[in-house]
Amino acid sequence: MSRPNKILAITGGVGGAKLALGLAKVLDPEQVIFAVNVGDDFSHLGLHISPDIDSLTYALAEENNQELGWGRSGETWQFIETLGSLGGDDWFRLGDKDMALHMRRSGLLGDGATLTEATAEITQRMGIAHAVIPISDDPIRTVVQSEQGDLAFQHYFVRERCQPAVSGFRFDGIANAALNPALATYLADCDGIIICPSNPFVSVAPVVEVAGFLAAAAHIPTIAVSPIVAGTAIKGPAAKMMQELNIPSSALAVAEHYQDKYPGLLDGFVIDESDAGSIEQFTLPTIAAPSIMVSLADRMALAERCLAFFDEL
Protein backbone atom coordinates (compact mmCIF):
# COMPACT_ATOMS: atom_id res chain seq x y z
CA MET A 1 0.00 0.00 0.00
CA SER A 2 1.47 3.40 -0.97
CA ARG A 3 1.11 6.81 0.54
CA PRO A 4 -2.45 7.95 -0.19
CA ASN A 5 -3.29 10.81 -2.52
CA LYS A 6 -6.65 11.73 -1.02
CA ILE A 7 -7.04 11.66 2.72
CA LEU A 8 -10.17 12.03 4.79
CA ALA A 9 -9.41 13.05 8.35
CA ILE A 10 -12.04 12.56 11.04
CA THR A 11 -11.89 15.05 13.89
CA GLY A 12 -13.72 15.94 17.06
CA GLY A 13 -12.47 18.68 19.31
CA VAL A 14 -9.21 20.30 20.25
CA GLY A 15 -7.04 17.16 20.29
CA GLY A 16 -8.06 16.00 16.86
CA ALA A 17 -7.69 19.54 15.53
CA LYS A 18 -3.98 19.51 16.41
CA LEU A 19 -3.26 16.68 14.01
CA ALA A 20 -5.68 18.21 11.51
CA LEU A 21 -3.55 21.36 11.41
CA GLY A 22 -0.48 19.20 10.86
CA LEU A 23 -2.19 17.48 7.94
CA ALA A 24 -3.31 20.81 6.48
CA LYS A 25 0.28 22.05 6.67
CA VAL A 26 1.71 19.08 4.76
CA LEU A 27 -1.16 18.37 2.33
CA ASP A 28 -2.87 20.60 -0.21
CA PRO A 29 -6.62 21.23 -0.02
CA GLU A 30 -7.05 18.69 -2.83
CA GLN A 31 -5.26 16.07 -0.74
CA VAL A 32 -7.09 16.25 2.55
CA ILE A 33 -10.52 17.24 3.81
CA PHE A 34 -11.91 17.10 7.30
CA ALA A 35 -15.07 15.27 8.39
CA VAL A 36 -16.22 16.78 11.65
CA ASN A 37 -18.45 15.64 14.48
CA VAL A 38 -21.66 17.60 14.96
CA GLY A 39 -22.94 15.60 17.94
CA ASP A 40 -21.71 18.34 20.28
CA ASP A 41 -23.73 21.00 18.47
CA PHE A 42 -26.44 22.70 20.43
CA SER A 43 -28.74 25.64 20.46
CA HIS A 44 -27.98 28.20 23.15
CA LEU A 45 -29.18 31.77 23.55
CA GLY A 46 -30.89 31.35 20.21
CA LEU A 47 -27.57 30.60 18.48
CA HIS A 48 -26.47 27.46 16.68
CA ILE A 49 -23.16 26.46 18.30
CA SER A 50 -20.91 23.84 16.69
CA PRO A 51 -18.02 23.37 19.13
CA ASP A 52 -16.07 20.79 17.12
CA ILE A 53 -16.36 22.64 13.81
CA ASP A 54 -15.20 25.76 15.63
CA SER A 55 -12.27 24.06 17.35
CA LEU A 56 -11.09 22.86 13.97
CA THR A 57 -11.76 26.22 12.32
CA TYR A 58 -9.77 28.13 14.93
CA ALA A 59 -6.95 25.55 14.72
CA LEU A 60 -6.73 25.67 10.93
CA ALA A 61 -6.82 29.48 10.97
CA GLU A 62 -4.13 29.35 13.66
CA GLU A 63 -6.45 31.44 15.77
CA ASN A 64 -6.91 28.88 18.52
CA ASN A 65 -6.41 30.10 22.07
CA GLN A 66 -3.25 28.40 23.27
CA GLU A 67 -3.44 29.81 26.79
CA LEU A 68 -6.92 28.46 27.44
CA GLY A 69 -6.64 25.33 25.34
CA TRP A 70 -10.03 26.07 23.77
CA GLY A 71 -11.73 28.93 21.99
CA ARG A 72 -10.29 31.73 19.94
CA SER A 73 -7.05 33.62 20.44
CA GLY A 74 -7.16 37.23 21.61
CA GLU A 75 -10.52 36.55 23.21
CA THR A 76 -12.31 38.86 25.66
CA TRP A 77 -15.30 38.17 27.91
CA GLN A 78 -17.30 41.35 28.22
CA PHE A 79 -20.45 39.82 26.75
CA ILE A 80 -20.68 36.80 28.99
CA GLU A 81 -19.68 38.70 32.13
CA THR A 82 -22.36 41.30 31.45
CA LEU A 83 -24.94 38.65 30.58
CA GLY A 84 -24.31 37.02 33.94
CA SER A 85 -24.69 40.34 35.72
CA LEU A 86 -28.11 40.71 34.07
CA GLY A 87 -29.25 37.29 35.26
CA GLY A 88 -28.66 35.48 31.97
CA ASP A 89 -27.18 32.01 31.46
CA ASP A 90 -23.43 32.28 31.69
CA TRP A 91 -22.31 28.69 32.22
CA PHE A 92 -21.26 28.36 28.58
CA ARG A 93 -18.36 30.78 28.34
CA LEU A 94 -18.93 32.54 25.05
CA GLY A 95 -16.11 34.92 24.21
CA ASP A 96 -16.83 38.19 22.45
CA LYS A 97 -15.09 37.10 19.24
CA ASP A 98 -16.45 33.58 19.44
CA MET A 99 -19.97 35.01 19.73
CA ALA A 100 -19.53 36.61 16.32
CA LEU A 101 -18.88 33.23 14.72
CA HIS A 102 -22.00 31.74 16.30
CA MET A 103 -24.04 34.76 15.29
CA ARG A 104 -22.77 34.61 11.72
CA ARG A 105 -23.44 30.88 11.45
CA SER A 106 -26.91 31.30 12.94
CA GLY A 107 -27.67 34.11 10.51
CA LEU A 108 -26.57 32.03 7.54
CA LEU A 109 -28.60 29.04 8.72
CA GLY A 110 -31.57 31.33 9.31
CA ASP A 111 -31.23 32.54 5.73
CA GLY A 112 -31.51 28.93 4.54
CA ALA A 113 -27.86 27.87 4.24
CA THR A 114 -26.93 24.32 5.16
CA LEU A 115 -24.41 23.82 7.95
CA THR A 116 -21.94 22.83 5.25
CA GLU A 117 -22.52 26.09 3.38
CA ALA A 118 -22.35 28.17 6.52
CA THR A 119 -19.11 26.44 7.53
CA ALA A 120 -17.61 27.03 4.08
CA GLU A 121 -18.45 30.74 4.23
CA ILE A 122 -16.93 31.13 7.69
CA THR A 123 -13.79 29.07 7.08
CA GLN A 124 -13.11 30.87 3.80
CA ARG A 125 -13.57 34.25 5.52
CA MET A 126 -10.99 33.10 8.04
CA GLY A 127 -8.53 32.28 5.29
CA ILE A 128 -8.79 28.51 5.50
CA ALA A 129 -8.19 26.81 2.15
CA HIS A 130 -9.01 23.26 3.28
CA ALA A 131 -12.58 21.95 3.39
CA VAL A 132 -14.19 21.56 6.81
CA ILE A 133 -17.21 19.31 6.31
CA PRO A 134 -19.81 18.45 8.95
CA ILE A 135 -20.44 14.71 8.88
CA SER A 136 -24.10 15.54 8.21
CA ASP A 137 -26.25 18.60 7.63
CA ASP A 138 -28.96 16.89 9.63
CA PRO A 139 -29.04 17.28 13.41
CA ILE A 140 -27.21 14.67 15.46
CA ARG A 141 -27.21 15.35 19.17
CA THR A 142 -25.07 13.40 21.59
CA VAL A 143 -26.80 12.49 24.84
CA VAL A 144 -24.64 11.34 27.73
CA GLN A 145 -26.29 8.66 29.84
CA SER A 146 -25.05 9.31 33.34
CA GLU A 147 -25.70 8.81 36.99
CA GLN A 148 -27.59 12.11 36.79
CA GLY A 149 -29.76 10.75 33.98
CA ASP A 150 -29.57 11.77 30.35
CA LEU A 151 -27.56 14.93 29.78
CA ALA A 152 -27.25 16.93 26.58
CA PHE A 153 -23.58 16.82 25.68
CA GLN A 154 -22.68 20.41 26.50
CA HIS A 155 -24.55 20.16 29.79
CA TYR A 156 -22.38 17.16 30.65
CA PHE A 157 -19.18 18.60 29.20
CA VAL A 158 -19.29 22.26 30.17
CA ARG A 159 -22.02 22.86 32.71
CA GLU A 160 -21.34 19.71 34.76
CA ARG A 161 -17.57 19.70 33.94
CA CYS A 162 -17.71 15.97 33.05
CA GLN A 163 -18.26 15.11 36.71
CA PRO A 164 -21.24 12.71 36.47
CA ALA A 165 -20.15 9.10 35.90
CA VAL A 166 -21.24 7.92 32.46
CA SER A 167 -22.89 4.62 31.54
CA GLY A 168 -23.37 5.10 27.80
CA PHE A 169 -24.13 7.47 24.97
CA ARG A 170 -26.93 8.02 22.50
CA PHE A 171 -26.84 10.04 19.28
CA ASP A 172 -30.30 11.46 18.81
CA GLY A 173 -31.16 11.95 15.16
CA ILE A 174 -28.35 9.81 13.79
CA ALA A 175 -30.76 7.24 12.34
CA ASN A 176 -32.26 9.94 10.13
CA ALA A 177 -29.05 11.82 9.38
CA ALA A 178 -27.77 11.64 5.82
CA LEU A 179 -24.05 11.32 5.26
CA ASN A 180 -22.91 14.68 3.93
CA PRO A 181 -23.12 14.38 0.12
CA ALA A 182 -19.74 16.12 -0.18
CA LEU A 183 -18.20 13.36 1.94
CA ALA A 184 -20.00 10.59 0.08
CA THR A 185 -18.54 11.93 -3.17
CA TYR A 186 -15.07 12.34 -1.70
CA LEU A 187 -15.07 8.83 -0.21
CA ALA A 188 -15.64 7.36 -3.67
CA ASP A 189 -12.01 7.98 -4.60
CA CYS A 190 -10.46 8.63 -1.20
CA ASP A 191 -7.52 6.32 -0.53
CA GLY A 192 -6.81 6.92 3.13
CA ILE A 193 -8.76 7.73 6.29
CA ILE A 194 -7.10 9.07 9.42
CA ILE A 195 -9.05 9.11 12.65
CA CYS A 196 -7.43 11.95 14.55
CA PRO A 197 -6.79 11.60 18.30
CA SER A 198 -10.34 12.38 19.34
CA ASN A 199 -12.65 10.80 21.88
CA PRO A 200 -13.82 7.41 20.49
CA PHE A 201 -17.17 7.54 22.29
CA VAL A 202 -18.42 11.08 21.73
CA SER A 203 -16.33 12.43 18.85
CA VAL A 204 -15.58 9.52 16.51
CA ALA A 205 -18.67 7.35 17.11
CA PRO A 206 -21.22 9.96 15.96
CA VAL A 207 -19.16 10.41 12.79
CA VAL A 208 -18.53 6.81 11.72
CA GLU A 209 -22.00 5.65 12.79
CA VAL A 210 -23.78 7.91 10.30
CA ALA A 211 -25.52 5.59 7.86
CA GLY A 212 -23.36 4.77 4.87
CA PHE A 213 -20.05 5.86 6.32
CA LEU A 214 -18.71 2.45 7.39
CA ALA A 215 -19.77 0.86 4.11
CA ALA A 216 -18.03 3.60 2.14
CA ALA A 217 -14.94 3.34 4.34
CA ALA A 218 -14.70 -0.46 4.20
CA HIS A 219 -12.45 -0.51 1.15
CA ILE A 220 -10.33 2.48 2.23
CA PRO A 221 -7.18 2.02 4.31
CA THR A 222 -7.95 3.53 7.69
CA ILE A 223 -5.73 4.33 10.64
CA ALA A 224 -6.54 5.85 14.02
CA VAL A 225 -4.33 7.81 16.38
CA SER A 226 -4.87 7.00 20.04
CA PRO A 227 -6.22 9.85 22.14
CA ILE A 228 -5.02 7.95 25.21
CA VAL A 229 -1.35 8.38 26.04
CA ALA A 230 0.24 6.63 29.01
CA GLY A 231 -3.17 5.79 30.43
CA THR A 232 -4.60 9.26 30.30
CA ALA A 233 -6.22 11.62 27.84
CA ILE A 234 -4.16 14.64 26.79
CA LYS A 235 -7.37 16.62 26.96
CA GLY A 236 -10.98 15.83 27.68
CA PRO A 237 -12.85 13.08 29.50
CA ALA A 238 -11.91 10.01 27.39
CA ALA A 239 -9.87 8.28 30.10
CA LYS A 240 -12.42 9.06 32.81
CA MET A 241 -15.20 7.73 30.59
CA MET A 242 -13.29 4.49 29.95
CA GLN A 243 -12.89 3.92 33.68
CA GLU A 244 -16.58 4.51 34.25
CA LEU A 245 -17.42 2.12 31.40
CA ASN A 246 -15.14 -0.50 32.99
CA ILE A 247 -12.67 -0.35 30.13
CA PRO A 248 -8.98 0.02 30.97
CA SER A 249 -7.89 3.54 30.04
CA SER A 250 -5.14 2.49 27.69
CA ALA A 251 -4.26 2.93 24.04
CA LEU A 252 -4.68 -0.84 23.64
CA ALA A 253 -8.25 -0.65 24.92
CA VAL A 254 -9.00 2.14 22.42
CA ALA A 255 -7.80 -0.06 19.56
CA GLU A 256 -9.79 -3.02 20.88
CA HIS A 257 -12.86 -0.81 21.25
CA TYR A 258 -12.63 0.23 17.58
CA GLN A 259 -12.01 -3.38 16.51
CA ASP A 260 -14.98 -4.69 18.50
CA LYS A 261 -17.36 -1.92 17.64
CA TYR A 262 -16.47 -1.40 13.97
CA PRO A 263 -14.97 -4.71 12.71
CA GLY A 264 -12.87 -4.20 9.64
CA LEU A 265 -12.71 -0.40 9.91
CA LEU A 266 -9.14 -0.05 11.16
CA ASP A 267 -6.10 -1.18 9.21
CA GLY A 268 -3.55 0.39 11.49
CA PHE A 269 -3.16 2.15 14.83
CA VAL A 270 -0.82 4.85 16.09
CA ILE A 271 0.18 5.03 19.74
CA ASP A 272 2.41 7.45 21.54
CA GLU A 273 6.08 6.62 21.94
CA SER A 274 5.54 6.47 25.69
CA ASP A 275 3.28 3.45 25.15
CA ALA A 276 5.77 1.65 22.88
CA GLY A 277 6.31 -1.00 25.53
CA SER A 278 2.81 -2.36 24.95
CA ILE A 279 3.06 -2.50 21.17
CA GLU A 280 3.37 -6.29 21.01
CA GLN A 281 -0.09 -6.65 22.52
CA PHE A 282 -1.84 -4.98 19.57
CA THR A 283 -3.47 -7.30 17.02
CA LEU A 284 -3.53 -4.49 14.44
CA PRO A 285 -0.48 -3.15 12.64
CA THR A 286 0.63 -0.51 15.14
CA ILE A 287 3.38 2.08 15.25
CA ALA A 288 4.59 4.26 18.09
CA ALA A 289 5.32 7.92 17.40
CA PRO A 290 5.54 11.17 19.38
CA SER A 291 1.86 12.12 19.56
CA ILE A 292 1.82 14.80 22.25
CA MET A 293 1.69 17.75 19.89
CA VAL A 294 2.99 20.90 21.56
CA SER A 295 4.51 22.75 18.63
CA LEU A 296 3.46 23.16 15.03
CA ALA A 297 6.47 21.04 14.11
CA ASP A 298 5.10 18.26 16.34
CA ARG A 299 1.76 18.43 14.51
CA MET A 300 3.42 18.27 11.11
CA ALA A 301 5.76 15.45 12.14
CA LEU A 302 2.88 13.31 13.37
CA ALA A 303 0.97 14.05 10.15
CA GLU A 304 3.96 12.92 8.09
CA ARG A 305 4.37 9.82 10.23
CA CYS A 306 0.72 8.90 9.74
CA LEU A 307 1.00 9.36 5.98
CA ALA A 308 4.13 7.23 5.86
CA PHE A 309 2.36 4.55 7.91
CA PHE A 310 0.04 3.85 4.98
CA ASP A 311 3.13 2.74 2.99
CA GLU A 312 3.87 0.19 5.68
CA LEU A 313 0.44 -1.40 5.86
Added chain:
Amino acid sequence: MSRPNKILAITGGVGGAKLALGLAKVLDPEQVIFAVNVGDDFSHLGLHISPDIDSLTYALAEENNQELGWGRSGETWQFIETLGSLGGDDWFRLGDKDMALHMRRSGLLGDGATLTEATAEITQRMGIAHAVIPISDDPIRTVVQSEQGDLAFQHYFVRERCQPAVSGFRFDGIANAALNPALATYLADCDGIIICPSNPFVSVAPVVEVAGFLAAAAHIPTIAVSPIVAGTAIKGPAAKMMQELNIPSSALAVAEHYQDKYPGLLDGFVIDESDAGSIEQFTLPTIAAPSIMVSLADRMALAERCLAFFDEL
Protein backbone atom coordinates in the same frame (compact mmCIF):
# COMPACT_ATOMS: atom_id res chain seq x y z
CA MET B 1 -50.78 74.93 40.86
CA SER B 2 -48.27 73.45 43.29
CA ARG B 3 -45.24 71.28 42.79
CA PRO B 4 -46.49 67.86 41.71
CA ASN B 5 -46.14 64.74 43.83
CA LYS B 6 -46.27 62.18 41.04
CA ILE B 7 -44.46 62.95 37.82
CA LEU B 8 -44.53 61.08 34.55
CA ALA B 9 -41.51 61.86 32.40
CA ILE B 10 -41.61 61.07 28.68
CA THR B 11 -38.25 60.25 27.15
CA GLY B 12 -36.74 59.21 23.85
CA GLY B 13 -33.01 58.81 23.44
CA VAL B 14 -29.86 60.24 24.90
CA GLY B 15 -31.02 63.88 25.25
CA GLY B 16 -34.17 63.03 27.12
CA ALA B 17 -32.27 60.57 29.29
CA LYS B 18 -30.09 63.37 30.63
CA LEU B 19 -33.05 65.16 32.20
CA ALA B 20 -34.46 61.80 33.26
CA LEU B 21 -31.35 61.14 35.31
CA GLY B 22 -31.69 64.58 36.88
CA LEU B 23 -35.29 63.79 37.82
CA ALA B 24 -34.28 60.38 39.22
CA LYS B 25 -31.67 62.10 41.37
CA VAL B 26 -34.11 64.58 42.90
CA LEU B 27 -37.25 62.43 43.09
CA ASP B 28 -37.89 59.07 44.73
CA PRO B 29 -39.11 56.09 42.69
CA GLU B 30 -42.62 56.78 44.02
CA GLN B 31 -42.45 60.33 42.69
CA VAL B 32 -41.38 59.80 39.09
CA ILE B 33 -41.61 57.09 36.47
CA PHE B 34 -40.44 57.13 32.89
CA ALA B 35 -42.58 56.45 29.82
CA VAL B 36 -40.28 55.50 26.99
CA ASN B 37 -40.59 55.46 23.21
CA VAL B 38 -40.46 52.03 21.57
CA GLY B 39 -40.79 53.25 17.99
CA ASP B 40 -37.05 52.89 17.49
CA ASP B 41 -37.13 49.23 18.51
CA PHE B 42 -36.13 46.71 15.90
CA SER B 43 -35.13 43.16 15.38
CA HIS B 44 -31.52 42.68 14.32
CA LEU B 45 -29.39 39.56 14.26
CA GLY B 46 -32.30 37.79 15.88
CA LEU B 47 -32.22 40.13 18.86
CA HIS B 48 -34.87 42.54 20.10
CA ILE B 49 -33.15 45.91 20.37
CA SER B 50 -34.81 48.81 22.21
CA PRO B 51 -32.46 51.76 21.75
CA ASP B 52 -34.44 54.32 23.74
CA ILE B 53 -35.10 52.03 26.69
CA ASP B 54 -31.39 51.21 26.69
CA SER B 55 -30.26 54.84 26.49
CA LEU B 56 -32.40 55.56 29.53
CA THR B 57 -31.27 52.41 31.33
CA TYR B 58 -27.61 53.21 30.85
CA ALA B 59 -28.19 56.83 31.88
CA LEU B 60 -30.09 55.92 35.06
CA ALA B 61 -27.45 53.31 35.95
CA GLU B 62 -24.80 55.98 35.27
CA GLU B 63 -23.28 53.50 32.85
CA ASN B 64 -23.76 55.64 29.75
CA ASN B 65 -20.74 56.08 27.51
CA GLN B 66 -19.80 59.72 27.85
CA GLU B 67 -16.99 59.58 25.31
CA LEU B 68 -19.19 58.23 22.52
CA GLY B 69 -22.39 59.99 23.56
CA TRP B 70 -24.30 56.72 23.14
CA GLY B 71 -24.09 53.16 24.35
CA ARG B 72 -22.58 51.75 27.50
CA SER B 73 -19.48 52.85 29.36
CA GLY B 74 -16.39 50.67 29.29
CA GLU B 75 -17.55 49.20 26.00
CA THR B 76 -15.43 47.05 23.66
CA TRP B 77 -16.08 46.02 20.07
CA GLN B 78 -14.64 42.58 19.56
CA PHE B 79 -17.97 41.02 18.59
CA ILE B 80 -18.95 43.48 15.90
CA GLU B 81 -15.45 43.71 14.43
CA THR B 82 -15.27 39.93 14.20
CA LEU B 83 -18.78 39.68 12.79
CA GLY B 84 -17.80 42.08 10.04
CA SER B 85 -14.68 40.05 9.26
CA LEU B 86 -16.92 36.99 8.81
CA GLY B 87 -19.18 38.82 6.36
CA GLY B 88 -21.97 39.59 8.83
CA ASP B 89 -23.96 42.82 9.15
CA ASP B 90 -21.90 45.32 11.09
CA TRP B 91 -23.57 48.63 10.34
CA PHE B 92 -25.31 48.65 13.72
CA ARG B 93 -22.41 48.97 16.13
CA LEU B 94 -23.26 46.53 18.90
CA GLY B 95 -20.75 46.68 21.72
CA ASP B 96 -19.76 43.52 23.57
CA LYS B 97 -21.46 44.62 26.80
CA ASP B 98 -24.44 46.10 24.98
CA MET B 99 -24.93 42.75 23.19
CA ALA B 100 -25.47 41.11 26.56
CA LEU B 101 -28.40 43.41 27.33
CA HIS B 102 -30.03 42.66 23.96
CA MET B 103 -29.43 38.94 24.43
CA ARG B 104 -30.90 39.01 27.93
CA ARG B 105 -33.96 40.97 26.80
CA SER B 106 -34.46 38.67 23.83
CA GLY B 107 -34.20 35.64 26.07
CA LEU B 108 -36.76 37.01 28.51
CA LEU B 109 -39.14 37.92 25.67
CA GLY B 110 -38.60 34.47 24.16
CA ASP B 111 -39.57 32.97 27.50
CA GLY B 112 -42.84 34.87 27.37
CA ALA B 113 -42.06 38.03 29.33
CA THR B 114 -43.59 41.30 28.21
CA LEU B 115 -41.24 44.12 27.23
CA THR B 116 -42.26 45.80 30.49
CA GLU B 117 -41.29 42.72 32.51
CA ALA B 118 -38.02 42.26 30.63
CA THR B 119 -37.17 45.93 31.16
CA ALA B 120 -37.95 45.68 34.88
CA GLU B 121 -35.69 42.64 35.26
CA ILE B 122 -32.81 44.33 33.45
CA THR B 123 -33.11 47.74 35.12
CA GLN B 124 -33.34 46.14 38.56
CA ARG B 125 -30.26 44.02 37.81
CA MET B 126 -28.48 47.24 36.92
CA GLY B 127 -29.41 48.76 40.25
CA ILE B 128 -32.04 51.18 38.97
CA ALA B 129 -34.77 51.84 41.52
CA HIS B 130 -36.99 53.95 39.25
CA ALA B 131 -39.51 52.39 36.87
CA VAL B 132 -38.67 52.42 33.17
CA ILE B 133 -41.90 51.70 31.33
CA PRO B 134 -42.27 51.17 27.59
CA ILE B 135 -45.22 53.21 26.34
CA SER B 136 -46.70 49.95 25.08
CA ASP B 137 -45.90 46.26 25.15
CA ASP B 138 -47.25 46.05 21.62
CA PRO B 139 -44.94 46.71 18.67
CA ILE B 140 -44.79 50.28 17.38
CA ARG B 141 -42.27 50.78 14.59
CA THR B 142 -41.33 54.22 13.34
CA VAL B 143 -40.99 54.48 9.57
CA VAL B 144 -39.19 57.52 8.19
CA GLN B 145 -40.68 58.73 4.92
CA SER B 146 -37.73 60.05 2.97
CA GLU B 147 -36.39 60.91 -0.43
CA GLN B 148 -35.09 57.32 -0.44
CA GLY B 149 -38.58 56.01 0.25
CA ASP B 150 -39.75 54.50 3.51
CA LEU B 151 -36.93 53.61 5.88
CA ALA B 152 -37.15 51.64 9.09
CA PHE B 153 -36.01 54.01 11.80
CA GLN B 154 -32.63 52.44 12.56
CA HIS B 155 -31.90 52.19 8.85
CA TYR B 156 -32.49 55.93 8.60
CA PHE B 157 -30.80 56.80 11.87
CA VAL B 158 -27.77 54.53 11.98
CA ARG B 159 -27.24 52.89 8.61
CA GLU B 160 -27.99 56.02 6.57
CA ARG B 161 -26.71 58.41 9.27
CA CYS B 162 -29.85 60.60 8.96
CA GLN B 163 -28.72 61.77 5.53
CA PRO B 164 -31.90 61.24 3.46
CA ALA B 165 -34.21 64.26 3.60
CA VAL B 166 -37.42 63.40 5.42
CA SER B 167 -40.97 64.24 4.39
CA GLY B 168 -42.90 62.62 7.21
CA PHE B 169 -43.18 59.74 9.66
CA ARG B 170 -45.43 56.78 10.23
CA PHE B 171 -45.74 54.64 13.35
CA ASP B 172 -46.63 51.16 12.19
CA GLY B 173 -48.68 49.28 14.75
CA ILE B 174 -49.63 52.30 16.84
CA ALA B 175 -53.34 51.99 16.01
CA ASN B 176 -53.36 48.56 17.63
CA ALA B 177 -50.96 49.33 20.47
CA ALA B 178 -52.44 49.40 23.96
CA LEU B 179 -51.24 52.06 26.36
CA ASN B 180 -49.09 50.24 28.91
CA PRO B 181 -51.48 49.31 31.76
CA ALA B 182 -48.85 50.40 34.29
CA LEU B 183 -48.90 53.86 32.74
CA ALA B 184 -52.68 53.98 32.52
CA THR B 185 -52.85 53.26 36.24
CA TYR B 186 -50.14 55.75 37.08
CA LEU B 187 -51.77 58.51 35.01
CA ALA B 188 -54.95 58.19 37.05
CA ASP B 189 -53.34 60.05 39.95
CA CYS B 190 -50.31 61.59 38.28
CA ASP B 191 -50.17 65.35 38.75
CA GLY B 192 -47.43 66.42 36.39
CA ILE B 193 -46.05 65.33 33.03
CA ILE B 194 -42.63 66.41 31.79
CA ILE B 195 -41.74 65.86 28.17
CA CYS B 196 -37.97 65.58 28.27
CA PRO B 197 -35.84 67.24 25.55
CA SER B 198 -36.42 64.52 22.97
CA ASN B 199 -37.19 64.65 19.27
CA PRO B 200 -40.85 65.76 18.88
CA PHE B 201 -41.34 63.80 15.63
CA VAL B 202 -39.75 60.42 16.30
CA SER B 203 -39.43 60.21 20.08
CA VAL B 204 -42.37 62.07 21.61
CA ALA B 205 -45.00 61.55 18.87
CA PRO B 206 -44.99 57.71 19.07
CA VAL B 207 -45.47 58.03 22.84
CA VAL B 208 -48.25 60.60 23.11
CA GLU B 209 -50.10 59.25 20.06
CA VAL B 210 -50.72 55.86 21.63
CA ALA B 211 -54.49 55.56 22.02
CA GLY B 212 -55.68 56.83 25.38
CA PHE B 213 -52.58 58.77 26.32
CA LEU B 214 -53.74 62.26 25.33
CA ALA B 215 -57.13 61.73 26.94
CA ALA B 216 -55.49 60.58 30.18
CA ALA B 217 -53.04 63.49 30.05
CA ALA B 218 -55.65 66.14 29.30
CA HIS B 219 -56.31 66.95 32.94
CA ILE B 220 -52.66 66.70 34.05
CA PRO B 221 -50.37 69.74 34.00
CA THR B 222 -47.82 69.07 31.27
CA ILE B 223 -44.63 70.85 30.35
CA ALA B 224 -42.09 70.16 27.62
CA VAL B 225 -38.40 71.00 27.45
CA SER B 226 -37.21 72.12 24.04
CA PRO B 227 -34.71 69.81 22.36
CA ILE B 228 -33.81 72.74 20.09
CA VAL B 229 -31.33 75.21 21.56
CA ALA B 230 -30.18 78.28 19.63
CA GLY B 231 -31.58 76.84 16.41
CA THR B 232 -29.91 73.47 16.60
CA ALA B 233 -30.37 70.12 18.30
CA ILE B 234 -27.89 69.26 21.03
CA LYS B 235 -27.91 65.73 19.66
CA GLY B 236 -29.74 63.94 16.88
CA PRO B 237 -31.53 64.99 13.72
CA ALA B 238 -34.39 67.13 15.11
CA ALA B 239 -33.14 70.41 13.63
CA LYS B 240 -32.32 68.83 10.27
CA MET B 241 -35.76 67.22 10.17
CA MET B 242 -37.47 70.56 10.90
CA GLN B 243 -35.64 72.21 8.01
CA GLU B 244 -36.64 69.39 5.68
CA LEU B 245 -40.24 69.65 6.86
CA ASN B 246 -40.14 73.43 6.20
CA ILE B 247 -40.44 74.28 9.87
CA PRO B 248 -38.01 76.81 11.33
CA SER B 249 -35.57 74.94 13.55
CA SER B 250 -36.31 76.95 16.67
CA ALA B 251 -37.57 76.29 20.15
CA LEU B 252 -40.61 78.45 19.28
CA ALA B 253 -41.44 76.17 16.35
CA VAL B 254 -41.23 73.14 18.63
CA ALA B 255 -43.75 74.69 21.00
CA GLU B 256 -46.02 75.64 18.11
CA HIS B 257 -45.72 72.14 16.69
CA TYR B 258 -46.89 70.64 19.99
CA GLN B 259 -49.70 73.19 20.26
CA ASP B 260 -50.90 72.55 16.71
CA LYS B 261 -50.56 68.81 16.79
CA TYR B 262 -51.79 68.11 20.33
CA PRO B 263 -54.08 71.02 21.30
CA GLY B 264 -54.40 71.35 25.05
CA LEU B 265 -51.56 68.98 25.89
CA LEU B 266 -48.98 71.55 26.95
CA ASP B 267 -49.41 73.92 29.87
CA GLY B 268 -45.86 75.23 29.85
CA PHE B 269 -42.65 75.21 27.87
CA VAL B 270 -38.99 75.35 28.85
CA ILE B 271 -36.40 76.87 26.56
CA ASP B 272 -32.70 77.27 26.95
CA GLU B 273 -31.36 80.46 28.44
CA SER B 274 -29.65 81.20 25.12
CA ASP B 275 -33.11 81.49 23.53
CA ALA B 276 -34.45 83.81 26.24
CA GLY B 277 -34.60 86.68 23.73
CA SER B 278 -37.50 84.98 21.95
CA ILE B 279 -39.54 84.30 25.07
CA GLU B 280 -42.13 87.01 24.38
CA GLN B 281 -43.16 85.21 21.17
CA PHE B 282 -44.43 82.12 23.00
CA THR B 283 -48.18 81.89 23.53
CA LEU B 284 -47.67 79.27 26.26
CA PRO B 285 -46.29 80.01 29.71
CA THR B 286 -42.58 79.69 29.03
CA ILE B 287 -39.42 79.88 31.10
CA ALA B 288 -35.78 79.99 30.07
CA ALA B 289 -33.27 77.87 31.95
CA PRO B 290 -29.84 76.36 31.35
CA SER B 291 -30.78 73.22 29.42
CA ILE B 292 -27.45 72.09 27.96
CA MET B 293 -26.78 69.40 30.53
CA VAL B 294 -23.08 68.64 30.73
CA SER B 295 -22.68 67.67 34.37
CA LEU B 296 -24.85 65.74 36.75
CA ALA B 297 -25.42 69.02 38.60
CA ASP B 298 -26.77 70.49 35.34
CA ARG B 299 -29.20 67.61 35.01
CA MET B 300 -30.39 67.96 38.59
CA ALA B 301 -30.70 71.74 38.31
CA LEU B 302 -32.89 71.50 35.20
CA ALA B 303 -34.99 68.84 36.91
CA GLU B 304 -35.53 71.13 39.90
CA ARG B 305 -36.33 74.08 37.62
CA CYS B 306 -38.93 72.00 35.78
CA LEU B 307 -40.53 70.91 39.02
CA ALA B 308 -40.61 74.48 40.31
CA PHE B 309 -42.19 75.60 37.04
CA PHE B 310 -45.36 73.67 37.90
CA ASP B 311 -45.79 76.06 40.87
CA GLU B 312 -45.77 78.98 38.50
CA LEU B 313 -48.36 77.69 36.03
